[in-house]
Amino acid sequence: MNQFPDIYDLNAGDYVEDFVKWLTTDHMAVFDSIRDGILAFLLRMQSIISFIPWFVVIGLVFFAGWRLKGVKSGLFYTAMLLTIGFLGYWNDTLLTISVVLTAVIISLLIGIPFGILSANYKKMDNIVRPVLDAMQTMPSFVYLIPAIMLFGLGMVPAVFATTIYALPPVIRLTTLAINSVSRDMIEAAESFGPTAWQALIKVELPQAMPTIMAGVNQTTMMAMAMVVVSSMIGAKGLGYSVLIAINRTDIAMGFEAGISIVFLAIIIDRLTQSIGDRFKYEE
């Protein structure tokens, strides 16, 4: 009695597999071009980042920290980056940054327009909202499945999974931001007869910017987290070192790679947050 009855065998997986096969074979051209696009973008990003000498990177981070937050923060970030370097994870860090950046840029390119549309069209919001809810309740590992199905193993599915995982916050916060621009201001703008585009560019977006930037910060942090997870499907970088350390139960390596991830995450978080603060206006 404690066996589940075996009367009907639901092979849902087979159907999905057929569907994915149909997608990837009959529409191979589509996925190939997406893959090529992502890959080209990623490689460009990598070559730009690895082209910059390490001391310039550290210098830039110091400068950004100093201007945005203060000298202390700048020095703090510099110390963290130097630690990562001395631990021997400089190249891995650059790889991770390039994947994160690629994923974040794609997320923003998709997410911000989507968020704006959702804010303006109630019907669209009604569809997007539950999808975002579902996306945010799903564990990050789950995103690896469609990524492998569609793109196999390697950097491209890693970027794909990371992008999908990082997308919800920027959409959500863009919608929220646009919806919470003060009624008075919208009305005032409206009374001068602007086109929808003028109202968006001249009033709504600038007013929404602080909240959108909070979304950008969250999206970046989500991407950072996901990039580590997607090392399981072939993303090189800091996450990959952690994965190896887990497999070998190599405590030393795990600690070093782990602490590097933490440092990188702190720096990215603080910098994007303070960029966001720059956009705040007093009423």
Add this chain to the structure above:
Amino acid sequence: MEKIRVENLTKIFGKHPHKALEELKKGKNREEIFNQTHHTVGIGGVSFSVFEGETFVIMGLSGSGKSTLIRCLNLLNKPTDGKIFVDDENILDYDKKRLRQFRQDKIAMVFQHFGLFSHRTVLENVQFGLEVKGMEKEERRTKSLEMLKAVGLEGWEDHMISALSGGMKQRVGLARALANEPEIILMDEPFSALDPLIRRDMHTELLDLQAKLRKTIIFITHDVNEAFKLGDRIAVLKDGEMVQIGTPEEILENPANEYITNFIEDIDRSRVIKAENIMRRRVLKIGRNTSAKIALEILTDSDFDHGFVTDRENNRIHGVVDADDLLRAIKEKLSIEAVMHTNFVAVREDTYVKEILEIASETKYPVAVINEQGQYVGRIQRAALLKSLV
């Protein structure tokens, strides 16, 4: 000339306004409609005209529908029913593009809570309308600076809005509306968020500007004194319906009903009523060359106790005499001009009672009223002056 004509304008808020409109047309009132259909009648069938160059004040308590009404005039609120003609075009027939043009060229609005853009500087705020129109950068800068100067904010152009006081913010709001050179300006309680002293300054400034620009202004307020101070004509709105439309004097003299009477109870009449409203047109004139004897006869035959001495040719006043003066003139064989008092008080027809009161105490004679040419047209007895205040 008629600039705006509103015909039977109705605005109903709710999911199915047209259903509620039918109920309204059947003659049900606001409350019944709300209880039955849960629709709010913002304004229910309002008609009026606004003339070119006048300041038309719409006055009403909160909830009377005045903000709803003014927002219908530039279609920030879409009316449920009725017609709005501006320069004989029904703006409700406009398509999106035409409506944008209408808002860009013809009508601008000043808001109660300013509606300024906090991400822009003062100058960029004033420029907004011009940017929308697509004006060249240099041209719109010059124009906006000019407008800022006109509202007394010269030198503040590069400040952020947050650095400004309430009064200054509303000046920016006004400059922003004026920069577009609209023919019509809608003002939705523009000064109610300001403290009384600043408000008074703004009143003076608006009156000065309006004297120069002669725009068609529609001004919303809940403040009776403000309405009577600024309005060429006043419309009183109650529960979404017009109760009375008229000039300040007309409303004061003939309130349409008890509601208006209560409304205008608090008004400072001395700032509304003018000399011409209370003066008696029947006057006793004594020619300056008349002999004292004849003058005394004229005076005693009349029921006047004084007479103003005037020039027969141009009807100007030279002085005032009473019976005692004339008796003295007869006894001492003096001319009228020798005995008349020249310390009389004369005011123009459009002088407010408040100002007359301030100078009336300087004389024991009635106050003389003269027209623009300086001719004697009426007199105000002290009793009439006091009576006008209650």
